[in-house]
Amino acid sequence: MTFQARPLRLSTQQDDFEAQFQKRLHWSAETDTEIEQRVADILKAVAQEGDAAVLGFTARFDGLPATSVVQLELTQAELKAAFDGLPEQQRNALQQAAARIRSYHQAQKKASGESWSYRDEDGSLLGQKVTPLDRVGIYVPGGKAAYPSSVLMNAIPANVAGVQEIIMVVPTPRGEKNPLVLAAAYVAGVSRAFTIGGAQAVGALAYGTATIPKVDKITGPGNAYVASAKKRVFGLVGIDMIAGPSEILVLADGSTPADWVAMDLFSQAEHDELAQSILLCPDAAYIDAVQEAIDRLLPTLPRAEIIAKSLNGRGALIHTRSMQEACEISNRIAPEHLEVSSHEPHRWEPALRHAGAIFLGAYTSESLGDYCAGPNHVLPTSGTARFSSPLSVMDFQKRSSIIEVSADGAQKLGPIAHILAEGEGLQAHGQAAVLRLR
Numbered sequence: 001m002t003f004q005a006r007p008l009r010l011s012t013q014q015d016d017f018e019a020q021f022q023k024r025l026h027w028s029a030e031t032d033t034e035i036e037q038r039v040a041d042i043l044k045a046v047a048q049e050g051d052a053a054v055l056g057f058t059a060r061f062d063g064l065p066a067t068s069v070v071q072l073e074l075t076q077a078e079l080k081a082a083f084d085g086l087p088e089q090q091r092n093a094l095q096q097a098a099a100r101i102r103s104y105h106q107a108q109k110k111a112s113g114e115s116w117s118y119r120d121e122d123g124s125l126l127g128q129k130v131t132p133l134d135r136v137g138i139y140v141p142g143g144k145a146a147y148p149s150s151v152l153m154n155a156i157p158a159n160v161a162g163v164q165e166i167i168m169v170v171p172t173p174r175g176e177k178n179p180l181v182l183a184a185a186y187v188a189g190v191s192r193a194f195t196i197g198g199a200q201a202v203g204a205l206a207y208g209t210a211t212i213p214k215v216d217k218i219t220g221p222g223n224a225y226v227a228s229a230k231k232r233v234f235g236l237v238g239i240d241m242i243a244g245p246s247e248i249l250v251l252a253d254g255s256t257p258a259d260w261v262a263m264d265l266f267s268q269a270e271h272d273e274l275a276q277s278i279l280l281c282p283d284a285a286y287i288d289a290v291q292e293a294i295d296r297l298l299p300t301l302p303r304a305e306i307i308a309k310s311l312n313g314r315g316a317l318i319h320t321r322s323m324q325e326a327c328e329i330s331n332r333i334a335p336e337h338l339e340v341s342s343h344e345p346h347r348w349e350p351a352l353r354h355a356g357a358i359f360l361g362a363y364t365s366e367s368l369g370d371y372c373a374g375p376n377h378v379l380p381t382s383g384t385a386r387f388s389s390p391l392s393v394m395d396f397q398k399r400s401s402i403i404e405v406s407a408d409g410a411q412k413l414g415p416i417a418h419i420l421a422e423g424e425g426l427q428a429h430g431q432a433a434v435l436r437l438r
């Protein structure tokens with residue numbers, strides 16, 4: 001079967017550009033009420049029945065029957081055996097990717113994940129103490145595809161942060177374990193791993209069951225069931241973000257081979273029919289060349305059907321007046337991945353304010369970032385890059401303020417606190433400060 005992909009062609013000069021553009025962008029995690037209801041029911045059952053509910057849903061949704069959740073745990077020996085059994089090429093690739101991701105996150109910890117303090121002129125000590133979370137749950141998607149790279153991207157920053165226990169959950173439909181996923185868990189330092197997924201896995205991590213320990217925070221991407229479950233358990237546990245379908249925006253000046261750009265658009269479209277790939281470019285002839293490359297290259301790909309659905313339903317090739325205008329539109333979209341496919345990427349980078357990750361220059365394909373450049377591939381989607389950031393070491397830490405007021409400092413701060421406390425009608429607050437005045 002052959003598939004055709006015709007992303008919507010738009011020009012910023014057409015009269016109805018704004019309306020068409022908004023229509024194409026529109027997607028909200030909005031709540032398919034059937035999914036919401038099902039997730040609420042699953043979570044309630046897991047909270048009340050624990051392991052028994054997890055077993056029931058795993059048999060039903062993943063076709064994986066078991067009589068005890070203990071049977072669904074992957075032992076450390078099994079993880080190591082998977083690693084040892086990999087072909088050498090895969091073992092090396094996994095280790096090289098892990099090393100780069102580790103180095104990046106170690107640098108991140110040094111730059112913004114360490115404790116700090118200073119003494120003011122009265123000798124008072126003020127600072128911030130950074131502590132790793134005790135136990136986290138990482139969700140690794142596994143319904144339609146296996147994601148060893150997501151194991152690395154979640155477990156390594158947790159490990160670098162100093163988290164003691166990393167509990168991984170990963171669905172294994174029909175019990176088919178992916179050796180690379182297991183090996184990645186071994187390489188990344190996962191403490192325990194269970195072959196469960198969906199809302200039931202999120203519920204098990206949030207509430208704890210007889211076999212699965214309750215965690216402090218759940219991170220990692222997943223489908224609509226996973227996203228909805230994470231939203232519902234937030235508050236009882238921490239979560240990283242609510243991830244929507246993958247996105248790529250390519251900002252091109254026409255200097256990159258059109259085939260490269262077409263393949264980059266495919267690379268996110270192949271994740272999901274709902275993924276969004278957009279090209280912004282001031283050169284109409286170049287946009288034609290990219291469409292021609294799409295037509296020629298699509299039939300060569302096994303996931304052509306998913307790509308075609310994604311590009312036809314949500315993709316766009318937008319002709320802009322200039323690169324400057326392309327940057328402005330990109331900022332409005334705030335994409336998950338932004339490629340600046342230009343011979344002068346550093347000219348445009350300062351103008352780009354909102355994106356999960358910015359890939360500079362023709363040689364920086366987004367896919368390198370997905371696997372092995374080093375930065376995290378769990379990124380804000382659906383415009384949330386306007387206010388949120390990639391998964392990081394800081395997601396696996398928390399901060400406590402440190403305050404040590406010296407005797408001299410108490411003389412200075414006491415009167416201030418007293419006046420403000422009186423203003424709030426909180427006399428004990430004020431007196432606690434006054435009692436310390438000489």
Ligand SMILES: NC(=O)c1ccc[n+]([C@@H]2O[C@H](COP(=O)([O-])OP(=O)(O)OC[C@H]3O[C@@H](n4cnc5c(N)ncnc54)[C@H](O)[C@@H]3O)[C@@H](O)[C@H]2O)c1
Nearest residue numbers: 061141142143144145171197198221222223225271377378
């Ligand atoms: N942002 C990222 O970094 C990133 C990385 C990898 C994958 N992803 C995305 O994560 C998603 C993964 O989705 P997936 O489906 O492949 O795997 P998944 O692990 O998220 O979901 C599979 C689970 O969904 C549950 N489920 C499926 N149908 C159900 C039903 N009818 N009722 C109740 N539960 C049901 C099952 O419990 C199953 O175990 C994709 O959209 C992919 O693009 C994102």
Ligand SMILES: N[C@H](CO)Cc1c[nH]c[nH+]1
Nearest residue numbers: 147149150246247370377
């Ligand atoms: N692009 C995805 C995040 O949007 C991450 C990923 C994993 N494997 C391949 N890609």
Ligand SMILES: [Zn+2]
Nearest residue numbers: 267268271370
């Ligand atoms: Zn990807």
